[in-house]
Amino acid sequence: MAAAFASMALIALGLNHLTAPVALRERIAFAPEATPEALAGLSSLPGVREAAILSTCNRTELYCTVEPGAESLPGEWLHQHHRLHGHRLDEFLYRHDDAEAVRHIFRVATGLESLVLGEPQILGQVKDAYQIARSSQTLKAPLDRLFQNTFAVAKRVRSDTRIGAHPVSVAYTAVRMVERLFADLSKACVLLIGAGETIELTARHLAEAQVRRTIVANRTLEHAQTLAASVGGYAIALDDLPRHLPEADIVISSTAAREPILDRSGVAAALASRRHRPMFLVDIAVPRDIAPDVAELDDVFLYTIDDLRSVIDESLRSRQAAAKEAEALIELQVEHFMGWWRALELRNPVGELRRSAEAHRDEVLEKARALLARGRPADEALAFLANTLTNKLLHAPSANLRSAALRGDVDLLTAAERLFDAPSDTTE
Structure with missing residues (x-):
């Protein structure tokens, strides 16, 4: 790796x-x-x-x-x-x-x-x-x-x-903003567009604020029905939005749509049906669910997610x-x-150490076998193997530790002490 x-x-x-x-x-x-x-x-x-x-x-x-x-x-x-x-x-x-x-x-x-x-x-x-x-x-x-x-x-x-x-979420902050904008939520009808986590949290906060009526609109009616039932609201399909939009004093929208769900003409028609009673629209979706030019209409107050900052700063x-x-x-x-x-950028020292030790082992083992082949006693061959292999394995570490001692490299000496101080219960 x-x-x-x-x-x-x-x-x-x-x-x-x-x-x-x-x-x-x-x-x-x-x-x-x-x-x-x-x-x-x-x-x-x-x-x-x-x-x-x-x-x-x-x-x-x-x-x-x-x-x-x-x-x-x-x-x-x-x-x-x-x-x-x-x-x-x-x-x-x-x-x-x-x-x-x-x-x-x-x-x-x-x-x-x-x-x-x-x-x-x-x-x-x-x-x-x-x-x-x-x-x-x-x-x-x-x-x-x-x-x-x-x-x-x-x-x-x-x-x-x-x-x-x-816990403070964007949903909570949106409801706090709505509470500031609308004098009495107990007299308000709120239309929620979407049925994801953000809208679900928004619905719960609105229920706690005792909003008069909640309408949940979603592309999948079943999802809207589930959410609406949990807060005592009313569910509609997204296609029925134009019919119910005039009922809404407050609209909070958060969907994953790539294009605006509410455009200027649709909101203008709703305002006409409401006899131009004000509508408060809070768009917390990105991309936006409400076309920006809706804000140009009289009697419309449109807020986007970036407008929540003033509310958020208070709780900062x-x-x-x-x-x-x-x-x-x-x-x-x-x-x-x-x-x-x-x-990740270092060589694996364990692998290098093992390869070096195995190379020394093979070299010394071959020489010990040669001694036996020439008729030398087995004890002599074993002693040669043990002594020579020990010397080869310890030569480089011993030389490096001596050098470390001479230059006062305490870190290397301490690391070596920890490395070679094997636990007493180590087993093969």
């Missing part, structure tokens, strides 16, 4: 909510069903040995191991895959190499890089990215081990710090102390992983 993965680089390349606007993030997002094909293309590039893609509403990131000189290929591939000309992404992209890449994925999985500091959903998204890459067979030992270590680090941070003591202080503890744990684990990573 060491020879196969020697002299490679680990890189993390991407953009997120801090470096790029939602319009660009949705442009380069990868749908789950399209990710395997994208991974096949990325990993087939010359010099790219492994690849994984993490794509969420807040980030798109490529994790790769590459040969020297191939570090720029993932970024070039990202441009080409999304048909972006020139260097359109360059000012928004970040790239982390080796230890910085390890630190970055640890921070991502623990929620330290999230829009909501410490939010728990990101770990599940990282696990999904790992499973897709694994199923696509674009992971080998180094990147696979990095993801396994990432999961362990995230679990340790959750258990050893209070960063997860008060309570988690900053826990974040510092998490940083310390992460730094320790980065060192451990990089120690393993550097060892």
Whole structure:
């Protein structure tokens, strides 16, 4: 394995909510069903040995191991895959190499890089990215081990710090924003579009806020019915959205659709039916579910995932102390992983030692047999074999230890003491 993965680089390349606007993030997002094909293309590039893609509403990131000189290929591939000309992404992209890449994925999985500091959903998204890459067979030992270590680090941070003591998700934050915008949720009808984890969490928070009525719209009616039943709501198919949209005072949408579900004409028609009573629309999907020009309509208040920041900043202080503890744990684990990573580029000393010992054994054994063939006593041949083999095996270590003693190399002398101090119960 060491020879196969020697002299490679680990890189993390991407953009997120801090470096790029939602319009660009949705442009380069990868749908789950399209990710395997994208991974096949990325990993087939010359010099790219492994690849994984993490794509969420807040980030798109490529994790790769590459040969020297191939570090720029993932970024070039990202441009080409999304048909972006020139260097359109360059000012928004970040790239982390080796230890910085390890630190970055640890921070991502623990929620330290999230829009909501410490939010728990990101770990599940990282696990999904790992499973897709694994199923696509674009992971080998180094990147696979990095993801396994990432999961362990995230679990340790959750258990050893209070960063997860008060879980705050994008869904929770969206509901907090709605509570600010709408004076009394007990008089509001909320339309939820989607039935995934984010919408499910949103529905639960709304139920706790005692919203008057909840409508759940989803492409698969059965999924909408299951979620609606859990919160005492009403389920509709996505095709029935135009008929029920006028009922909604608040719309919260989070689907995996590649094109907008609500457009300007549809919302305008709903407003006319409502006699222009205001509608509050919260779009927490990337790509966006609600066309941006909907915001130009009178009596419409449209918010995207990037607008949640003001709500999020309020709860930031309570988690900053826990974040510092998490940083310390992460730094320790980065060192451990990089120690393993550097060892990949070293020759295996056990193999070298065994090959050398076996060569000495064969040489001395042949000479001992020659003594017996010339009629020398067996005891003499055995004594020759034992003495000569011992001298040959100990010559290089003895010379190196003498040299270490003369130059005061305490580290080597201490290591040798540990190495040759075999446990008393060792058995063959």
